[in-house]
Amino acid sequence: MYIWGTVNPDGEHDDHVGVYLRQKDIDDIAQSKALVGKPVKLEHKGADVGRVCSAWKHGNRLDCVLQIDSNVEGLFAQKFIEGGKCRQLSLGYLIDMKNSADQVNGGTKHVVEVSIVKSGARHECEIRGFAPSRPI
Numbered sequence: 001m002y003i004w005g006t007v008n009p010d011g012e013h014d015d016h017v018g019v020y021l022r023q024k025d026i027d028d029i030a031q032s033k034a035l036v037g038k039p040v041k042l043e044h045k046g047a048d049v050g051r052v053c054s055a056w057k058h059g060n061r062l063d064c065v066l067q068i069d070s071n072v073e074g075l076f077a078q079k080f081i082e083g084g085k086c087r088q089l090s091l092g093y094l095i096d097m098k099n100s101a102d103q104v105n106g107g108t109k110h111v112v113e114v115s116i117v118k119s120g121a122r123h124e125c126e127i128r129g130f131a132p133s134r135p136i
Contacts, residue, residue, distance in 0.1 A: 001068040001078045002053070005127040007035075007091040007114055010060040017105040019095055020122075023060060025109050030057040034111050040066050042077055044092055044115045049077040052114055061124065062091070066114060077116055078132065087127055088120035 011023040021029075029035055035055035039048040050068040057063075068074045068081075080086040091114055096107040116127070 001074075001081070001130055001132050003066040003068065003081065003116075003127055003130045004063065005066070005089045005129075006058070006061050006063050006125050007055070007089045008062040009122050009124040011062075017103070019106040021062070021091075021093075021109060026057055026060070026062045029062060029109075029111060030055055035062075035064055035114070038111055039113045040068065040077075041092075041113050041115045042073070042080070042086070043117055044090065044113070047071075047073045049074045049116070063128075064089075064114065066116075081116065081127060081130055082132070086116045086118055088117050089125050089127060090115045090117045090120045090122075091125070 008021050011026040012020045014022050014024045016022050035052045038052045040050035042049055050066050053065045053067050055064040068077050092112040094110045094112060098105045098107045
């Protein structure tokens with residue numbers, strides 16, 4: 001199965017110092033292909049259910065295509081998606097935090113994985129379409 005979806009909504013302004021992705025972070029992830037080959041999980045845990053095939057900047061958001069495996073875990077993921085039980089995506093990343101005496105800033109973000117989830121933490125991070133590889 002292939003899935004197309006949004007893993008991050010419109011990025012924050014580049015002067016944003018929090019933990020959300022900025023526009024420049026989205027640009028960097030898309031241009032460097034940092035997401036390609038990263039694992040896909042269910043709810044950020046357990047065995048991998050697939051891999052990220054492609055990622056790009058769409059407007060100001062970050063979209064991707066995921067390939068879901070035909071292993072047992074992947075078959076569960078496919079059924080959850082086809083049945084509408086999991087309709088959203090979530091981007092897992094680590095942040096290099098920078099702090100001073102009066103402020104904590106979210107620095108460089110390092111993508112770890114993408115998860116298929118029931119309810120994501122960010123708005124508009126949804127599965128926009130999917131194509132089953134073949135009937136099961």
